[in-house]
Amino acid sequence: MWFLKKKNPYTSLPSQPVESKQKDVLKTSLQQNIQTLKDTLGKSSDIIIREIRIGKEGTIKAGIIYTDGLTDTPSLQNFILETLMLDIKEIDLQKKISPEQNLISVLKDVALTVGEIKEVSTFDVILTSLLSGDTIILIDGYAQGLIISNRQWAERGVTEPTAQTVVRGPREGFTENLRVNTALIRRKLKDPNLWIESKIIGTRTKTNVAIVYINDIANDKIVKEVILRLDKINIDGILESGNIEELIQDSTYTPFSTIYNTERPDVVAAALLEGRIAILVDGTPFVLLVPALFVQFFQSPEDYYERTIVGSLIRILRFIAFSISLLAPALFIAITTFHQSMLPPALLISLAAQREGVPFPAFVEALIMEVTFEILREAGIRMPRSIGTAISIVGAFVIGTAAVEAGLISAMIVIIVSITAITSFVSPSYEMAIAVRVLRFVFMALAASFGLFGIMVGIIALVLHLCSLRSFGIPYMSPIAPFNISDQKDTFIVLPIRKMLTRPHFFNHKNATRQQDSTVKNKKGS
Amino acid sequence: MKKCMFAILILSLFLTGCWDRRELNQLAITLAMGIEKIEDNYQVSAQVVVPSEMSMKGSTGSAKVTLYTARGDTVYEAVRKMTMDSPRKIYPGHLQMLVISEDLAKEGIGESLDLLSRDWELRPDFYVVVTKNTSPAEILNVSTNLESIPANKMFNSLNMSEVAWAGAKSITLDELIADLISDGKEAVITGVQLIGDPKIGSSKNNVEKISPAASIQYDNLAVFKGDKMVGWLTKDETIGYSYVTNSVKTTVRPISCPKDGKVSIEVFKSNSVIKGFINKGNPEVNININLEGNVGSVECHINLSELGTISELEKIYEKELKENINNTIVTLQEQYKSDVFGFGEAIHRSNPKEWNKIKDNWDEEFSKLKFNVKVDLKIVRTGTKNNSFLEKIED
Missing domain, CATH: 3.30.300.210 (Nutrient germinant receptor protein C, domain 3)
Incomplete structure (x- = not known):
């Protein structure tokens, strides 16, 4: 199949059945069950086991087990403990029990005033739910229990995303809570065809992963492929969507990301409408979008919210900035050390004047400055915010002034490195900026050894590599290669929304039309 | 093992790469060159920019250009011989002016132009002029004001006088060679002469005065017949x-x-x-x-x-x-x-x-x-x- 030509080495591992020690089913004795739980959970202090007596005379023994900190205590007290210990004392529970019903289902159907409630009979499920924050009710004499979902823990609210900021556009960003995140998407797409499939990945972390797609738009083959690759994951822990990304991506040894990630619900909604598939991972605000294409990393949500001319110009600007960021130091090295005749005489003399007395070759000079800059940038990100500014001041001062004054570095290199640095921040996607950072050094080495010839060879190799990449079977460079004229509406320029009549063609064949051509209609009407 | 060999092969490519690499501060940027003939030998003078004098802060106030001269049996030999004197190799890629002496022009310029049209580093778009009543070395020795590099002064004033007054004609090397080989057209080259005292002209004092003691001026056209100059217009x-x-x-x-x-x-x-x-x-x-x-x-x-x-x-x-x-x-x-x-x-x-x-x-x-x-x-x-x-x- 065309999907499976390239496989991630990790996902192709044979998936082993999840080994579990708690395969056992519940016993009828409450005491035994509680003992088993205690044995399994060790001395964990956050597990609360409360033994109570319920029923008219308090004859029935019951156990309530929950994880402190993950469970909503007020609702536990108001709707579970109060119901069990006070309210149902009035009712003769034994009478209510018809032959086909037992106490458990009576409690579930009649008594407990909570939303999500499930019957359970294995320790396996009980442990997972308990550790996810659910409350477990066990009753003596029954080999079943109840799981009540009243999870509640401290978490960050919906705040503005920090990674992809916009001037115009929604300010909300995903949170660490999977449910909140699906809700944020659901609020934007009130479409019954928006399907959210869940999975639990990670033998120890048991991380909730949701696959979100619009059923009548998304390509079935890609959906199947996503599910297949997720199913193949067999790992003990998933801590961030980055782990999932690594495990399901098409090729590992490339600086380019073949899976897009975003913190913004509007970006996810737009991608879903184009036929992409979102993968949400509990515990991280970063949502994965597949398939990801090269041009996608140059698209900012703002392009579509701003006026189309402005959006197009800024899109073009990003591609220019990308090229500058990738090639500026390399071109400088190549031209000043191999192809001086390309410079106008006045510029040549000015550059030569700056280089007088500089002890390093241009390549070493550029390398020193680029590495220094990378170090400063890394330091600026990792440092506490308040020190970060100090770092940037020291960095700018040391690099910009002192090095030039001391005659170690020529002023032009400082300009080149600064331009490179600034242009690398233009990219709306951090992934692309990092890829460029890596490749810039490769191009610098090529330029230092072979001049412009080396740069050209490098560009050819880069283009070949980009064209060989696939994201879930979709060529990474589409719609540039393979070329599709209709999809150019949102590649280098952004056409007015009025003109975007169809969804991208490269991965969507189910339902291509986004809107009817309103201009044609109007003409007919008038 | 194969992978290792492959890596070594790739790395060795990088080692061989930089054989023709030259840093900017290894170049003697030559903007003007003069050729004359002295006793069967070619004497070549090269006006080389002193980059440190061109920078904003490092300038010590001495001359912005320096002149290297060397003699040889051929022009090429003379150019290479300049390294005896010059610490850097002459880089003629940005040559703007070629000054040929009147005597050499009368003898024939064909032989001396071959190197300049053959060498890959040279672009044949520099202007060619012929000295009148003076030698190329003297012309290239005059310091100028307004344009601190004399070669630039010569280049720009030839351009301007052609555009604004029609009293001079700029002729680049490739135009000149085209005229020389054409049957139905003969070549002309603008003449350049030195006005004033060449001795003061070469010193920096020359430009410290409002009206310099010596200056370079274009005048007349040298008429050629074949590659030999026959007179002035x-x-x-x-x-x-x-x-x-x-x-x-x-x-x-x-x-x-x-x-x-x-x-x-x-x-x-x-x-x-x-x-x-x-x-x-x-x-x-x-x-x-x-x-x-x-x-x-x-x-x-x-x-x-x-x-x-x-x-x-x-x-x-x-x-x-x-x-x-x-x-x-x-x-x-x-x-x-x-x-x-x-x-x-x-x-x-x-x-x-x-x-x-x-x-x-x-x-x-x-x-x-x-x-x-x-x-x-x-x-x-x-x-x-x-x-x-x-x-x-x-x-």
């Missing part, structure tokens, strides 16, 4: 040459008034068409020159608001220019027998068969060539005034 003849060869961009030309005094006409559009043909077995050329101009200044008593005055001025201009051009052509026909206008090429274009018959004897044919000059000037504007205020002073 005068200033008027140079201008006539410019009109005929369509190299006038803008210029100013004073003409005499109907009564006493002068009127200057500013020409801003000039188009000259040379048509050659064979008339009854004899070659003949028509030269049509269409000009547009303004009245630039009036230094006599005329009434510009009268319609007739403008056409009268046009006629005077046409007559005077025609005379000038006639004189120029006659001088070249009789004195030098050198077809610098490309009349031969014009005939070649119109009648290749006849041209093949006469081309071997073209010099003789040229000196007998019949030519018809037609000048047509249109005066378009008279500036911001109609009549000169001179009229009112007299009242």
